[in-house]
Amino acid sequence: MMTTAFLGLGAMGSPMAAHMAARSRESGVSTLVWNRTFGKAEAHAAQHGSRATPLVETGQADLIVSCLPTSAEVDEVLGQLRGHLKAGSVWVDCTSGHPDAAPRQRERLQEQGVAFLDAPVSGGVTAAQSGTLTVMVGGPDAEIETVRPHLAFAGTLIRVGDTGAGFAVKAVNNALLAVNLWAAGEGLAILGLHGVNLSAALDVINASSGRSNTTQNLIPQRVLTREFPATFGLGLLAKDAGIALDMVESVRGSAPVIAQVTALYRAAARIVGPQEDHTAALKLVEQMNGTVLA
Amino acid sequence: MMTTAFLGLGAMGSPMAAHMAARSRESGVSTLVWNRTFGKAEAHAAQHGSRATPLVETGQADLIVSCLPTSAEVDEVLGQLRGHLKAGSVWVDCTSGHPDAAPRQRERLQEQGVAFLDAPVSGGVTAAQSGTLTVMVGGPDAEIETVRPHLAFAGTLIRVGDTGAGFAVKAVNNALLAVNLWAAGEGLAILGLHGVNLSAALDVINASSGRSNTTQNLIPQRVLTREFPATFGLGLLAKDAGIALDMVESVRGSAPVIAQVTALYRAAARIVGPQEDHTAALKLVEQMNGTVLA
Amino acid sequence: MMTTAFLGLGAMGSPMAAHMAARSRESGVSTLVWNRTFGKAEAHAAQHGSRATPLVETGQADLIVSCLPTSAEVDEVLGQLRGHLKAGSVWVDCTSGHPDAAPRQRERLQEQGVAFLDAPVSGGVTAAQSGTLTVMVGGPDAEIETVRPHLAFAGTLIRVGDTGAGFAVKAVNNALLAVNLWAAGEGLAILGLHGVNLSAALDVINASSGRSNTTQNLIPQRVLTREFPATFGLGLLAKDAGIALDMVESVRGSAPVIAQVTALYRAAARIVGPQEDHTAALKLVEQMNGTVLA
Amino acid sequence: MMTTAFLGLGAMGSPMAAHMAARSRESGVSTLVWNRTFGKAEAHAAQHGSRATPLVETGQADLIVSCLPTSAEVDEVLGQLRGHLKAGSVWVDCTSGHPDAAPRQRERLQEQGVAFLDAPVSGGVTAAQSGTLTVMVGGPDAEIETVRPHLAFAGTLIRVGDTGAGFAVKAVNNALLAVNLWAAGEGLAILGLHGVNLSAALDVINASSGRSNTTQNLIPQRVLTREFPATFGLGLLAKDAGIALDMVESVRGSAPVIAQVTALYRAAARIVGPQEDHTAALKLVEQMNGTVLA
The missing domain is CATH 3.40.50.720 (NAD(P)-binding Rossmann-like Domain)
Structure with missing residues (x-):
């Protein structure tokens, strides 16, 4: 037993x-x-x-x-x-x-x-x-x-x-989550500033090649609703992206996008707050662009 | 009639x-x-x-x-x-x-x-x-x-x-495609350099928060198979990302990830070739990291 | 006459x-x-x-x-x-x-x-x-x-x-100013977080290959003194970097560093304030890193 | 004795x-x-x-x-x-x-x-x-x-x-060298594509706020002459930038420009060759832009 x-x-x-x-x-x-x-x-x-x-x-x-x-x-x-x-x-x-x-x-x-x-x-x-x-x-x-x-x-x-591969895949998965989320935030901010309706834009993107879990689920459910429910903290996602960047460093890899996004999430965790939901990283995108994703 | x-x-x-x-x-x-x-x-x-x-x-x-x-x-x-x-x-x-x-x-x-x-x-x-x-x-x-x-x-x-919004959404969709694809390429390159099996990693990512159309469809079908079928040219995707960046410029927006990825796709189109399939952008990621996504 | x-x-x-x-x-x-x-x-x-x-x-x-x-x-x-x-x-x-x-x-x-x-x-x-x-x-x-x-x-x-070349060189000069300043801010922030004395570090850098007008003049005179005298506005430097990025766009160039730094200065102008001195861009670097350059 | x-x-x-x-x-x-x-x-x-x-x-x-x-x-x-x-x-x-x-x-x-x-x-x-x-x-x-x-x-x-501070300052100095050099290469590539004479542009920049050791010495002496004398290897500069990025990682700092430039130098070392002079990083800038700095 x-x-x-x-x-x-x-x-x-x-x-x-x-x-x-x-x-x-x-x-x-x-x-x-x-x-x-x-x-x-x-x-x-x-x-x-x-x-x-x-x-x-x-x-x-x-x-x-x-x-x-x-x-x-x-x-x-x-x-x-x-x-x-x-x-x-x-x-x-x-x-x-x-x-x-x-x-x-x-x-x-x-x-x-x-x-x-x-x-x-x-x-x-x-x-x-x-x-x-x-x-x-x-x-x-x-x-x-x-x-x-x-x-x-x-x-x-x-x-x-082998040992460590589980952590490695998780870190990379979360780094991709971080990238996809941030980029979608940038794209929607720009569309909004051009007067495009964000819900319609998301409907199209989610039927198109640019879709990701972040456009399909996170942004409509958490960002456009302005709920940002804190189920997974911004500080923790910044931490995970940092693990992915550590992995880049340990093999002397060249991953300019993951590197940049890690820097941006660390900034977001400090400026927006580590306890906020991870999707609140887009509040920094909003500040950077003087707009609101709504 | x-x-x-x-x-x-x-x-x-x-x-x-x-x-x-x-x-x-x-x-x-x-x-x-x-x-x-x-x-x-x-x-x-x-x-x-x-x-x-x-x-x-x-x-x-x-x-x-x-x-x-x-x-x-x-x-x-x-x-x-x-x-x-x-x-x-x-x-x-x-x-x-x-x-x-x-x-x-x-x-x-x-x-x-x-x-x-x-x-x-x-x-x-x-x-x-x-x-x-x-x-x-x-x-x-x-x-x-x-x-x-x-x-x-x-x-x-x-x-x-209104007029132009269709083009705008398409450009942003394709910019997100470009970002998601490149970042996934970086992530897989790093995982490969750490000895992780890429198919298993994709299976996990596709059941997880980092998934996108690129990890679910493009990379398994076109990249890991090494087929890179030229249905949508790399030069055209670089062009579309550039349209998105023009949109950023015209509103003086701050979109560091879209800006960087546009630069990388233009580089890829010049170094890998504009007529190659858009997924062949990852051949530049491979060169940058001295590895092959397989 | x-x-x-x-x-x-x-x-x-x-x-x-x-x-x-x-x-x-x-x-x-x-x-x-x-x-x-x-x-x-x-x-x-x-x-x-x-x-x-x-x-x-x-x-x-x-x-x-x-x-x-x-x-x-x-x-x-x-x-x-x-x-x-x-x-x-x-x-x-x-x-x-x-x-x-x-x-x-x-x-x-x-x-x-x-x-x-x-x-x-x-x-x-x-x-x-x-x-x-x-x-x-x-x-x-x-x-x-x-x-x-x-x-x-x-x-x-x-x-x-020819006509326009004067504006072009000025925009690129100021984009380089923006890049050199921001990067020096990042470097000093990291050195400070590692416990290195920033004045001594600047003395060394200014006798070494990493020196620029920003490490030789702007940072010691305006940043380390915390004076940030508003002789050239942050909003104007963001504008000039944006002109350089427009020039990149018009030739479909690949300039990932200028592109990224332009995005960061636009963010800084919005978050720190466009009327602040251009060197106050480093206040955003400080916020991003939870440190002060002093 | x-x-x-x-x-x-x-x-x-x-x-x-x-x-x-x-x-x-x-x-x-x-x-x-x-x-x-x-x-x-x-x-x-x-x-x-x-x-x-x-x-x-x-x-x-x-x-x-x-x-x-x-x-x-x-x-x-x-x-x-x-x-x-x-x-x-x-x-x-x-x-x-x-x-x-x-x-x-x-x-x-x-x-x-x-x-x-x-x-x-x-x-x-x-x-x-x-x-x-x-x-x-x-x-x-x-x-x-x-x-x-x-x-x-x-x-x-x-x-x-204290112990380690010497290495730290050197790494940051060289990271700044790397950033300043790369950005100057981007700027000159764009000016060249706009038909501006690069020597005249450098004369102006070197009398202006965008000047750095790279525009004053390295680029006129090594790049515009096409000599690229291999006195300090590209692979070694990529290594030094990597040390600076490791320092960013160890304090969980946010240094998007140093992070990106490190990725670009690692790419350059792999694509152009680690034994080439460090200024040959600009050969990758040239490839990315389809131009020559001359």
Whole structure:
């Protein structure tokens, strides 16, 4: 009988842990949950039948899943759990982490007999709630197959390469999100300044070659409505674009667009605010152009 | 009984004219077709039952549709047809034209009693063949409704604003296509240099927030296959991005990403070749990074 | 005995006109001066012995020098002087004008028998006061030689090409100023964030290959002192960079750095304020990086 | 009586070592010299009265100066000299190194009782030959004062901060060189395409606000002459710009211009060739614009 634990009950982690807890209960076991602000763990237990425990106790799980803001928080938790982990267990890190951190984290856990998989997720809060997240995993096939049945939040789980490849693909995906979103904001700002109706323009673009997830979903739902619901922070998207640029740097690549967009998102996070929704980057585009996307 | 004419039988224009001809025949009339290389008009007539005519004779049509490389060619044809047009007719320009050209062209035709609509199309050769193009139109509603039933190549026809708005939306759509394509090329180049499998990465991205038409269709079909089928030339996409940048300039806008990407596509058109498929812009990304997207 | 007139008594024009007036007086004639805010003309007359006149009276001068914010103001003044100009006279426009405007303005004046030279100046208020401006002139050699002795504000006067070339070189010079300034701001911001002393860094850079007018003069005098004296407005530098980008557009050139920097200066003019000194563009660099250049 | 050693006799190192040797001889001692291609050391000894020795013997010097392509080569040499260094000696690294490497190298040497100063130089081959290099040093004041009298190649020696600050300033200086050079190339390409004479344009710019070391020296001497003498490689300048971008990354800074220019130089190094002179980056600007700077 397998014990599972979930570390980090944020906007993504909380519904992910709920799916884990629901599946575990089918086998009659509890999912251990932990969160830095411990009240969130207790609330999760009350609502989803998981079990809130101190951090060190989660070390006794056979499968630990973490979903934290950055690799720095994962490193910290790894340090606190040193000496408390169970040999033979597997740690699946769903954080949007740094590819440089993964081999280091894997080595650190291997010394304790624990496997490590980098397994960030995509799909946002909606897919987390419906249990249909896309999980991109870096690591050995065999280890992935061991944990696959237990990742109840996954709609699709794809191995993308060796340790670190999961983090790498996630960073690049989010860098593309950042580019596509910013460019669409620029394009719409310019169309607006030329007197074009933005909703009609989006309808056309979404039936045309320039369409992307940002024109199809994010901009109509979050920007044109002026809602900017803060489900994924601007500071976190700037962080992810920065990971992609670090990857460019480490191979001495030439990626002028990703480089520029990373600079612009860092500027937006500082000027608009890191806690705003990531789509609020377009508020900086608006300021730069003296216009409003509406 | 309405006579229609179609000017410009390129990769897009030829199947568009075929749909026009098919619908006209239902009413027992021929669609006049003209092309600079006149043999293409004769071949079209033979294959699709249109009627190849000298340019000046097309001026007697009630509805003229043009689909030429740039607004410069439209201006030239307008000049040659001066004095040969029929008052009360409508000219629908499906060229990916310049918003600055539209009011000038409209005025020039109005002096001859002819209406003008800018009506570029999107969807590529495939949608042209299936008659499901998206048409984005700038101009008065009433004029648009007059021609709507006759544009047999249209799947969707959307009015996006006044004269010039059609060209404007098309230019911005194609600028977004250019940005999304280039950024995806950068991202994949970097992933490849980090040893990640590009097909798996695309599968993940296409189930995630970074997806766009370029990751879903163009890159898997044209780039990873190394086919780069030349259906839409790199020089033409550079031209369209340039129109978008002209629009930025005319309102003194701030669009650093569109500006940069325009510069990169002009460079790509010069270094890789303007006749190559637009997706071959990624061959410059490959050269810049010393890698191949495969 | 030659009559001269000077239109536009701003920060640059006022001392330039003073030099013209001083030299004219040697021949016993007055320099006519005009300014939109007419009190500035009267004050100039009182202080420098020029003669303040209504605009139309300046049309009787043999040599008219204009120094206005943009080519739009020159066009306006040209319109108001239509029918009031003296055949055989020469108009020297020292405005940082648009190369596209020059041939049009020359033609318009030629119809009235008046020659036109585009002749923007460089050196700033200091060189205007000392009468040592660099004047870059576009137009025929013979016409340039006619006016050369009378341009008392010129330290150096160089013919750079045909009509429009003066404006073109000025725009590119100012675009390079904009690039060099912004990049130096970025570099110093990063050094500061790494704990390096900025004055020492500037000393080194100014003895090294990365030096420019901006590191040698502008940044130590205006930025590190936090004075940002508004002698040349940020909005005007953004305008000049925009002229350079228009020149890129008109030849379909590929200038990714000038394109990007133009976008950034337009953003800075909107976010920091167009009336601030041009060096205050670095306040946006500071905001983008959460640091202060001090 | 102090023994000095010089490691790395490239285009810069060779004349620097010659100055060291000349000054040492005044005190009756030889300067030890070493180079990977040892024949260059022997030739140096023959020509300048230095003494060519195997690498390990240089470890007995009281002052070791290194001038190698990158920090990677310094790390390698440090490894080979491990156990052969003299406690109490000082190592001065004139390589254009990486700020991240400096603290590590200092620590590694401190374990052996050896001090470390990062001390890159600026001024190029000319200043190396005349012994008038600018030396920018990171490290403790006292250590700097110890070595100051012995660095015979220095015209100016400035402490810019703690360990690593020398490398940092050098990287930023070279990034500014890269930006200023590229932008000037863009500007001149555009002026040329507009029919402006480039020499006249440079004369004006060099008397104006857009001037920099690149317009005053590099472009007239190396580019317009088409000589591109390979004294400082394009690959090395791309490397230095990359170090500056790494510094941006490590503080999560926003430097869109340095980021973009780094990408362009890496592209230029790959497309034009890393061994070409750094000014040959403008050959890529030429290709991108279909023009020649002449």
